[in-house]
Amino acid sequence: MxxxxxxxxxxxxxxxxxxxxxxxxxxxxxxxxxxxxxxxGEMAREVHPELEPAAYGLLVRLDEAGAQRATELAGYFGVGKATMSRQLRALEELGLVTREPDPADGRASLVRLTEEGTARFRHVRDARRDRYRNKLAGWDRHEVAELARLLHQLNARAES
Known part of the structure; x- marks a missing residue:
C-alpha cells in the first residue's frame, strides 16, 4: 500500500x-x-477597436509567414473556409489586409498585411512582449526557452 x-x-x-x-x-x-x-481580445482592440479577438491570430500568422492563401490560413487554424472568408473580409474592411493575385495560380489570391496593418500589429505585439518580459522577469531565460519549446511541441502535435 x-x-x-x-x-x-x-x-x-x-x-x-x-x-x-x-x-x-x-x-x-x-x-x-x-x-x-x-x-x-484586448490586443485585437488595441490594433483596431472593431477587430474581433479571433482575428488577432490571423495578423500574427500573416506577419510571421507572409502572404498566404485563405485556404492555407483556414487549414493552419483548423477552421472552415466560410469562417476564414468572413474574418478576412472584416480585416480587409478595416484596411489591415489586402488580397493580391497568386503568381503561382492566377485563379487564387494571396492575403497579406497592409502597411497600416503591419504597423498597428507590430506596435501591439511589441507592447505585448514587454508585458511578457515584466511578468516573467523572475524567470531564468532557459526556463522561458523551455516553456516556448514545450508549447511549440504541443502545438506541432496538435497540427498532426
Missing part, C-alpha cells in the same frame, strides 16, 4: 498518478486559454 491507503499509485479519488498529471495539465491549460482569449 502506498501513502493514502491506495495501491498502484492511485490518488485519494482512485485515479492513477498519471491521471492526476493530466488533470493538472487540463486545469492549467484551461486557465491559460481563458486568459489568452481575454488577452487576445
Amino acid at each position: 502506498h501513502e493514502g491507503g491506495t495501491t498502484d499509485g492511485a490518488g485519494p479519488d482512485g485515479r492513477s498518478g498519471v491521471d492526476q498529471e493530466f488533470l493538472a495539465l487540463e486545469r492549467e491549460l484551461a486557465v491559460f486559454l481563458r486568459r489568452a482569449r481575454a488577452s487576445s
Whole structure:
C-alpha cells in the first residue's frame, strides 16, 4: 500500500498518478486559454477597436509567414473556409489586409498585411512582449526557452 491507503499509485479519488498529471495539465491549460482569449481580445482592440479577438491570430500568422492563401490560413487554424472568408473580409474592411493575385495560380489570391496593418500589429505585439518580459522577469531565460519549446511541441502535435 502506498501513502493514502491506495495501491498502484492511485490518488485519494482512485485515479492513477498519471491521471492526476493530466488533470493538472487540463486545469492549467484551461486557465491559460481563458486568459489568452481575454488577452487576445484586448490586443485585437488595441490594433483596431472593431477587430474581433479571433482575428488577432490571423495578423500574427500573416506577419510571421507572409502572404498566404485563405485556404492555407483556414487549414493552419483548423477552421472552415466560410469562417476564414468572413474574418478576412472584416480585416480587409478595416484596411489591415489586402488580397493580391497568386503568381503561382492566377485563379487564387494571396492575403497579406497592409502597411497600416503591419504597423498597428507590430506596435501591439511589441507592447505585448514587454508585458511578457515584466511578468516573467523572475524567470531564468532557459526556463522561458523551455516553456516556448514545450508549447511549440504541443502545438506541432496538435497540427498532426
